Amino acid sequence: ASYHLLVYHCLDVAAVGRVWWQASASLRRQFCHQSGLPDEQTQAWLLFFIALHDLGKFDIRFQLKARNVWQQVNxxxxxxxxxxxxxxxxxxxxxxxxxxxxxxxxxxxxQDDRDIFCDDDENESWQAWLSWLGPVAGHHGTLAGSSDKDDSRFGLSPGMVSVQGLELLKQARQAWLKALESLFLKPAGLTLEDDPPFMADGTLLAGFCSVSDWLGSASDEGDFEFQSQPTGDLQEWFESRLTIARRLLHRAGITGYQARDNPAIQNLLEEGYQPRQVQSLVDQLPLTESLTLIEASTGSGKTEAALAHAWQLIQQNFADSIVFALPTQATANAMLGRIEKAAPNIFEGSINAVLAHGRAGFQQDFIDLKQAANSHPAQGEKEARVQCAQWLAESKKRVFLGQVGICTVDQVLASVLPVRHKFVRGFGIGRSVLIIDEVHAYDAYMYGLLEEVLKQQRTAGGSAILLSATLP
Structure with missing residues (x-):
């Protein structure tokens, strides 16, 4: 087929979200923490709004971007x-x-007084809906905001559509909301008359929706193939896409692993070595979302202590992955080798490690990891346990979506800078335990950005570990 019906694409993306939700206890905890609702209702609102991410395509101007298809269908x-x-x-x-x-x-x-960005004519109901729709509607790089609600650019002029046409488009949008109500809201005891819970920060939701959209878009590999004719019940279509979504998430390197049991520091040390100094204190740290500061002399084992605590948090579903940020490309390159040895002790299954800095593409160890993901040795997966899936390596926006991300600190700070798709980085960091080494080594400007990163991490319900040999 030469085109894909809009409602099917939206349900394809929701199918990716559904499978990912089911695969990650950590994400379920984080979304429920933000919504204040139980699992079932949080999932219902999440899938409902993900399926609404392309509501703006129910417009003649988008449809006419493929003019020949529009005329063929209508x-x-x-x-x-x-x-x-x-x-x-x-x-x-x-x-x-x-x-x-x-x-x-x-x-x-x-007007409700919770949101200083809302206009005087907006009420609490709109603020709640916008706190979900704004992040999912911003999946192309920049979050949509309240000012978009009355932007004259989006209005349809009489020269483009008649009164009848306007009404038909409105009926289509309303019919889509009613269909999604039946698919996702009503099974959880919700309706369109209800307001979703207010989400104070949209980073987690925007990143989750954006990545689901990337994976849920029709591909050339025969996964989410184009469907140009209605094929019956929408519920049946949605359920038929779950198996495809599961395969895509695994192939992309996002799922297909789990934390090993017994997260002990001893399992990260070489044979014959015993925990010493700060390493012996790891088991005393609280198992909850937290900010941990480790100050100890060079060579005292801060790295293994941080990895052991991160492992404990992941095993208790407080995170899905690890992001390790270092001050220079050389230290990041060296850490990649250490992580390659440590990761199989922390995770079971296929482990994707991603190196991110300006010259990562020339680093031979990282090149080898990417090649390992494309090889199929006769000895099986055990011969290529640590790898980097091609999908993760294709874009710097995806560097924090694997199981371990090793990077220079600027890659982390970019998650709070005004750049496109910054929320994808923020989402990847938020679902991870963020470890920042040599935290004493930065300047005042970088500390300002780092403070915003830590605030964002706390809002997401994530954890951070800061390492230093000498704190000023």
Whole structure:
């Protein structure tokens, strides 16, 4: 088929989200912590809004970007007047516009004082819906905001569509919300009359939706293939995509592993060595989301102590992975070798380690890890336990989505800078135990950014470990 029906694409992405949700107890804990709701209802709102991430595509301007397909599917649609150029229509923030316009009577009213970014004519209901829709609608790089709700760029002019056409588009959007209500909300005891819980920070949700969208988009490998004709019940379609989503997440290197039992520091030391100095204190650390500062002299075993505590947190479902940030490319390269030896002691299954800095592509150990992911040795997976899946290595935006990310500290600080898709980095860090080595070695500007990283980590319900030999 030459095109994919919009509702099927949205359900494909939701299927990835559903499988990922089920595979990660840590993510379930983090989302439930933010929502304040039990598992079932948090999952219902999560899948509902992920399936709404492309609400802005229910618009003639997006449909006409494939003009020949539109005319093929709608040969008698005479209430729309095609325009020559629709390239400046951005369907992400337009989804916020259309949700507000379609439900304007509900969303206008007395303002709640929780959100300083909301206008005077917005009420508590709109703030709650926007706290979910804004992050998922921003999946192309920049989070959608409240100002998009009345942006004149997204309105349809009489020269493009008749009154009848406007009503048809609105009916399509409302029908989609009703369909998603039946699919996801009602089984959890919710309806469209309910408001979702207010989400104070959208980083976790935006990153989760964006990665699910990348994986859930139709591919050339025959995974989520195009479907141009309706094929019956939407519930059946959604359920039929779960197996594909499971395979995609595993192949991408995001799932397919678990933490080993008995997370003891002894298991990270070479044979014959005993825990010493700070290493002997690891078991005294609390097993909860936390900020841990380890100061000890050079050579005292801070790295193994940090990895052991991270392992304990992962084993207790307080994180899914580890991000290890270092001050220089040379120290990051050296750490990759140490992690390659330690990771099989921490994780079972296929372990993906990603190196991230400006010259990572020239580092031979990392090149070998990428080649290991593409090889199929006769001895089986045990001969290539630590690797780097091709999908993870294709973009720096994905460096924190594997089981272990080793990077220079600037890669972590980029998660709070105004760059596109920064929330994907923030999401990857938030689902990990963040370890920052040589934390004394930075300047005032970097400390300002690091403080924002730690705030973001706390909001996500994540943990951080800071290491230093000498604290000023």
């Amino acid at each position: 040969p008698e649609a005479d209430c729309f007047k095609p325009q020559e150029n629709n390239n400046d229509y951005y369907h992400g923030p337009a989804g916020v516009y259309w949700l507000y316009q379609d439900w304007q009577d509900r969303f206008e009213g007395e």
